[in-house]
Amino acid sequence: MSPDRVPDARTYDITRFGLSDMVRTAADLRRLAELAVDFTAASRAVVKRLHECFTDARGPVLPLVRLLTIRGGAELTGHPGVLAGARYLVLEAAVGAYSDDERVRGLPPADEFDSMPIMAAMTREFGLTPGDTLGGHGDADGYGVFHVPVAAGSGFVRDQALVAEHGIASVLGFGGVLPGGTPFAVVLYSRVPVPAGTAEQFKAVAIGLRVGLLAHGAGLPAERDALRQHLTVLEKASRDQATALEEAVEQWRAAADLVDSLQVVGRRLTAQLDIDAMVQDATDAATKATGASFGAFFYNLIDSYGESYTLFTLSGVPRSAFEKFPMPRNTKVFAPTFKGIGTTRSPDITNDSRYGHNPPYHGMPEGHLPVCSYLAVPVISPSSGEVLGGFFFGHPEPGQFTERHEQLAEGIAGYSAIALDNARLFARQRTMATELARSMLPTIPQTPGLRVSSRYLPAATGAEVGGDWFDVVSLPVGRTAFVIGDVAGRGVSAAAVMGQIRTAVRSYALLDLPPSEVLRNSSELAMATPDADFITCLYAVHDPTDNTLTFSSAGHLPAVYVSPDGTPSLIGQMMGMPLGVGTTFAQQQIEFPVGARLVLYTDGLVETRNGYLNDGIESLASAIRELPEDENALDELITQLTAGAHTDDVALLYVRNEGNNRHFATLTLTTGTDAAARARDFTSRHLEAWGLSALTDRAVTIASELVTNAIVHTGQPAVLRLHADTTRLSIDVSDYGSTRPRTLPAALEDEHHRGLHIVESFASRWGTRATHDGKVVWAEIILPRKH
Numbered sequence: 001m002s003p004d005r006v007p008d009a010r011t012y013d014i015t016r017f018g019l020s021d022m023v024r025t026a027a028d029l030r031r032l033a034e035l036a037v038d039f040t041a042a043s044r045a046v047v048k049r050l051h052e053c054f055t056d057a058r059g060p061v062l063p064l065v066r067l068l069t070i071r072g073g074a075e076l077t078g079h080p081g082v083l084a085g086a087r088y089l090v091l092e093a094a095v096g097a098y099s100d101d102e103r104v105r106g107l108p109p110a111d112e113f114d115s116m117p118i119m120a121a122m123t124r125e126f127g128l129t130p131g132d133t134l135g136g137h138g139d140a141d142g143y144g145v146f147h148v149p150v151a152a153g154s155g156f157v158r159d160q161a162l163v164a165e166h167g168i169a170s171v172l173g174f175g176g177v178l179p180g181g182t183p184f185a186v187v188l189y190s191r192v193p194v195p196a197g198t199a200e201q202f203k204a205v206a207i208g209l210r211v212g213l214l215a216h217g218a219g220l221p222a223e224r225d226a227l228r229q230h231l232t233v234l235e236k237a238s239r240d241q242a243t244a245l246e247e248a249v250e251q252w253r254a255a256a257d258l259v260d261s262l263q264v265v266g267r268r269l270t271a272q273l274d275i276d277a278m279v280q281d282a283t284d285a286a287t288k289a290t291g292a293s294f295g296a297f298f299y300n301l302i303d304s305y306g307e308s309y310t311l312f313t314l315s316g317v318p319r320s321a322f323e324k325f326p327m328p329r330n331t332k333v334f335a336p337t338f339k340g341i342g343t344t345r346s347p348d349i350t351n352d353s354r355y356g357h358n359p360p361y362h363g364m365p366e367g368h369l370p371v372c373s374y375l376a377v378p379v380i381s382p383s384s385g386e387v388l389g390g391f392f393f394g395h396p397e398p399g400q401f402t403e404r405h406e407q408l409a410e411g412i413a414g415y416s417a418i419a420l421d422n423a424r425l426f427a428r429q430r431t432m433a434t435e436l437a438r439s440m441l442p443t444i445p446q447t448p449g450l451r452v453s454s455r456y457l458p459a460a461t462g463a464e465v466g467g468d469w470f471d472v473v474s475l476p477v478g479r480t481a482f483v484i485g486d487v488a489g490r491g492v493s494a495a496a497v498m499g500q501i502r503t504a505v506r507s508y509a510l511l512d513l514p515p516s517e518v519l520r521n522s523s524e525l526a527m528a529t530p531d532a533d534f535i536t537c538l539y540a541v542h543d544p545t546d547n548t549l550t551f552s553s554a555g556h557l558p559a560v561y562v563s564p565d566g567t568p569s570l571i572g573q574m575m576g577m578p579l580g581v582g583t584t585f586a587q588q589q590i591e592f593p594v595g596a597r598l599v600l601y602t603d604g605l606v607e608t609r610n611g612y613l614n615d616g617i618e619s620l621a622s623a624i625r626e627l628p629e630d631e632n633a634l635d636e637l638i639t640q641l642t643a644g645a646h647t648d649d650v651a652l653l654y655v656r657n658e659g660n661n662r663h664f665a666t667l668t669l670t671t672g673t674d675a676a677a678r679a680r681d682f683t684s685r686h687l688e689a690w691g692l693s694a695l696t697d698r699a700v701t702i703a704s705e706l707v708t709n710a711i712v713h714t715g716q717p718a719v720l721r722l723h724a725d726t727t728r729l730s731i732d733v734s735d736y737g738s739t740r741p742r743t744l745p746a747a748l749e750d751e752h753h754r755g756l757h758i759v760e761s762f763a764s765r766w767g768t769r770a771t772h773d774g775k776v777v778w779a780e781i782i783l784p785r786k787h
Contacts, residue, residue: 014054014061014190014198022201025053026208033212042216043067043093046209050188051095063166064096064189068175069182070107079104096166096189145174145206147199151189162189170194174202176210184213275301275423279313282416283391287315289408290375290401292393294321298328298338299379299389299420310389317369325365328392331358337376337390345406347399349374373400377413381421388420445474448725449544449662450655452480455634457604457650466649467494467535468602469502473509476767477730477778478544478662478723481509482653484556484600488534497532501525501579505537512769515539515552516587519576523554526580535579538572538600542592545664545723545730547657549592552585554578557603557613560621564595568621594659599624604648605641616641629656663690665722671711679707679720683731690724695781698762702779703731705755710735710777724783728764732778740768741777 012021029046036042047065054061069092073084082088082104089105148156148171151163157171168189175185186209188194279297287295294316301311310327328334332354336344346352349371356363364371371394379389391413393401444452454470467487475481483505487498504525508518518539526532538559540551551559551571555578558570576585592598599620606616619641627633634654642650665686669675683703687696703720710718714737723730741756759766763779 011053011055013056014194015192017198017201019201022204026205028053029205030208030212033209034215036216039213039216040092042213046186046212047093047095050186054190056192061190061192062095062188063191064094064162064168064187066094066096066187067092067184068187069184071182076104092184144176145172145199145203147172147194147196149193149196167191172199172202174206174209176206178210178213184210275420275427278419278423279311279416280315282412282419283313283315286391286409286412286416287393289412290393290405291395292316292373292375292400293395294369294393296322296392297379297389297416298392300387301424321369325368329358333374334376334390337378337392338387340378340380340385340387342378343406343410344374344376345401346374347401348372369394370396372396372398375401375405375409377406377409379413379417379420381417382414383421388417391416441469442471444472445480446727447472447474447480448478448727449657449659450480450542451629451658452482453634453654455638455650455652457638466490466604467498468604468649468651469498470600470651470653471502471506472653473506475509475512475541476765476769476780477732477776478725478728480542482540482542482598482600482655483509483537484559484602484651484653485535485537486556486602486651487532493531497529497535500529501532501535501537505539509539512767514587514770514772515541515550516585519552519554519579519585520583523579523581523583523585529580532580534581537579540572540598540600542655542657544662544725545666545721545732547591547593547659548589549598550587550589552576552587554582554585557601557606557617560599560601560617560624561590562597562599562624564593566625568625570617570621592657594657596657597624598653598655600653600655602649602651604650605638605652607648661726663722663724667720669707669711669718669720671715671717675711675718676704676708679703682720683722686722687724687729692724692729692783695729695783698781699729699731702759702762702781703733705759706731706733706777706779709733709741709755710737713737713739713741714774726783728783729781730778731780732776734771734774734776736774738770738774740770740775 010024012025028049032045032049033042036045047067051060051062051065069090071088071090073082073086073088076082076088076090087107089107091103148154151157151168151171152160157163157168162168166189168191170190170193171187172190172194173185173187175183177183186206279299283295283297286297294314296312296314298310298312312322312327314322328338330338333344333349333352336342349355350363352374373395375391375393377391378387379391380386381388391409393409395401441454441456444454452472454472456468456470458466467489469483469485469487471481471483473481473483483502485498485501485505487494487501501522504522505518508521513521519537522537526535536554536556538551538553538556540549540559542549549561553572553575555576556572558573560568561571562568571588571590575588576582601620603613606620607613620637623637623640627637634652638650638652663686665682667679667682669678680700680703683700684696687693687699692699699722703722707718707720710733714735716736718733718735721730721732721734723732756766759779762781764782766777766779768775768777
């Protein structure tokens, strides 16, 4: 027997039955049929081969295989009850369960049978009912295929008990008509779904089987031999071409898979702006793609002084595996990678001519992970050509890295270079933006009796500076101004506008203007400032002498006020248009007693993902009520409200009136001649009670002069107030006059115009401010520092 006549013993996956599989199966079945001693033996060999050649992890996937023919009664000698003139469906061979009555089954009368396609008639009598939806059931040459993709519940498979018993998923059949006029069909019952592409291939298998069965039918031997030899040549040519085509398809698929894999990794890496997360993700992805036992990514960063330093990340092994070893140097093995010369791939790096020449280790240091297969790829910036670092992969077995692994590593290295470029640029821009924003933020001054805390967090995404700001300004007589503001937009333009408006608000605040006037002047400035399109601001002043809070708002979000009993409320709602839009701003005053709290904020803190500010403001008010008094509380509050992912800048001011180390006293004076004397006595007594007797002479003189000026020049009652904290003693007198006092030159013999000169000489500083019904003249004495 010649080698070409030996049937192939390989197995196939019926779900991935390709062109070369089709050619080989057709040739196998032909050879098996030809080598058999008779038709019955050929049928059994064919059925057995089909049962054995389609397998998966569980074994044969065709539990039932049957070969049928249609024969005349005259051919079926020895079968009782068979009529010579009738036709019968004959089960020639089978694998799996079948009953005796399936061996020979009578067919309908000739006229009814002949009106149907042969394949349809055969399969109908065998328990199948093919229809047009099953594909071709025969053609002019007598070959056909039928296919039931889903057998369970199908109307095309009458024997559903058989389907359930054997777990049949699909049914596939093929056959045709032999030259002597005998129809044949092979029926395959599969426990796995058979795709339509597989069913299509079995038409050619039917042709090969038909040729094989010719050896046991009518025809001249010479013709059969010639046909067999011709078909053998065609099979070989078809098999070679199919194999070449499938290899080309596999290569194409491999290339497509490579591109798809790289695109998935590339999209993920280039979307990542956090350097630490990106380099670890890149290392993990490249190590997995190359099948390495471990991988490392050494990469370069630039510090704030412009100096380069190298870091590394690992995959597949703990960091401790490399902590005791120094950074790799530009040895002959590593140099091509660190210099960006190209990829290095070695099936056994220990046999490489460049290996082992460098002291002190002359190879891998003691305790190093075993490396035989070696792959290293440089990571080069596509924009600057700078070598940003390199990937290194190792495996203890030789020959583990292929050309495909090299391509994957190079592809991931390319995406990593882009991602690292982006991340480094983003980090620099973000650092610059953050530093710029922080440089514009104020230093919180000492505020006796108040606990003031602030937070500023740049947006969690993006690298541009925003326009949020806050400020705390110390005013005369122990008063403190609190400011929160927001310039619409981001970037240098918004930051520039923010800086100008912040400076303007601070300047008008230091002029001791009322809140409404501070906003009016700032708004007029904003109208003349380029790009100052939409600016909101809330300005509030705390006065410790009467524990009040006076405030005005230019379209900003309401502040949260929490009373000493813990009841939250919103203040400053709908009080005015934004700066640069309106010029009239209402002013309100509320009590701010000891234990009260105030929270000023920008929209980045309260804007929810659905864009509803009111929900965020309500959540803030509720959270402030339960806020504990510790250093971490504000940070936890911000994390809670923003879920740690704020898309806008967050500015926050938190104020609590603690009321400690402060003293107050108020005296209402009439226009009587004893007003100055009462003021002196009142001041003397309270300074002694407060432990400030050392300041009595200066304070008494100042109080007397201010009271006298107020009553003499207005002719109306006045109010004297004393306020002492840990840093200063404040004395102020309020009256109903609108004329602001000023110092005037006085001649030596002039007994008048000396009061303010005396105040100026005894006080550390003095001044005046307008009120809604008059003015206040004040003076301060700075307390000596305690050592």
